[in-house]
Amino acid sequence: MANESLERAKNVHVWKCEEAGVMGAIHIILSTAGYAIAAWRQVAAMQRSGFANACTNFSKVVVITSVQQLRLLRLKMNLNFNASSSVVRLNIGGKKFCTTIDTLTQREPDSMLAAMFSGRHAVHQESDKGYVFVDRDGTYFRHILNWLRDGVVPTLKDSEYSELLREAEYFQLLGLMDGIKASLIRRKEDEEMSTELRRIDIIKCIQSERVRFRGLNLSALDLSKLDLSFVDFSYACLKNVFFSRANLQCAKFRDVDAEASIFHNATLRECEFTGANLRGALLAGANLQSANLQDACLVDCSFCGADLRSAHLQTADLTNANLEGANLEGANLKGAKLTNANLKGANLQRAYLRHVNLRDTDLEGAKLDGANLLGAIR
Secondary structure (H helix, E strand, C coil): CHHHHHHHHHHHHHHHHHHHCHHHHHHHHHHHHHHHHHHHHHHHHHHHCCCCHHHHHHHHHHHHHHHHHHHHHHHHHHHCCCCCCCEEEEEECCEEEEEEHHHHHCCCCCCHHHHHCCCCCCCCCCCCCCCEEECCCHHHHHHHHHHHHHCCCCCCCHHHHHHHHHHHHHCCCHHHHHHHHHHHHHHHHHHHHHCCCCHHHHHHHCCCCCCECCCCECCCCECCCCECCCCECCCCECCCCECCCCECCCCECCCCECCCCECCCCECCCCECCCCECCCCECCCCECCCCECCCCECCCCECCCCECCCCECCCCECCCCECCCCECCCCECCCCECCCCECCCCECCCCECCCCECCCCECCCCECCCCECCCCEC
């Protein structure tokens, strides 16, 4: 009878600890203290009456209940919950966010975020307002939080998807990674379906003397190794087009949208890219000698080993561009933006760099003989 009563009491108290959550832990401990004193008195009386096993069973109750209480208290200390909610404050690379434990742990239970806030690990907090600091770029973290809240993949540009995918990989958000990849595949399929001409149509067109594809949507076409010299692509949509090893000498790309297109080892001598959007494009090994890239968006472009001799790059945006080993001899970079650009081993002899900000540019091993650096910021 005594064993049965103690077992029932144990179950009630363990259940209370589990159900009450972190905020009720202290209250349960205080109420349990009174129960423990009364129970010990009962055990002493039972021992005097010959119930030897009672003490052992009671010890089990106290141990199990105490373990539950200690776990709840530890969780409270680690996560610093307030008395009314489970709000978590995050500082992601200087950008601050507020969310809940449920948001961080339920949708992606195997992620790094879920592990951090599961209560199994101590979490370091800033002393002033209790923010948990994570040393990552917080630019795209709001998309991660929204994914964890509602499971919807945001609609972003391809370059932004690449950044978000990198963060998802870091935080081990497998569901978000799959969602981003699926979105990119659907986008490519949609672009291919909306393309106004096919490769075979392009081949037929270039047989004529003067070819113009002005304003057409040619997204995601494979135009590699074709002779497209002197073709006018002005104002066309050329996203994700494959121009690898194509002959594009003297072709016109004025104001085109060629984001993420591939010009690897293409011939682009004397091409016109004025005002073009080439964000994230691959131009490694391309011949861009005397090409006009004024006012072009060349953010995140790769020009590794490219020939840019005498190229016109006035006021072009080369932020985060990779120009390692590129030949920029005699190139005009007046007013160009080179923030975080990589110019390691580049040839900048006799290049025009007046008043260009080179402070955040990597010029290790670059050749600057005869370069005009008057007023350049270094």
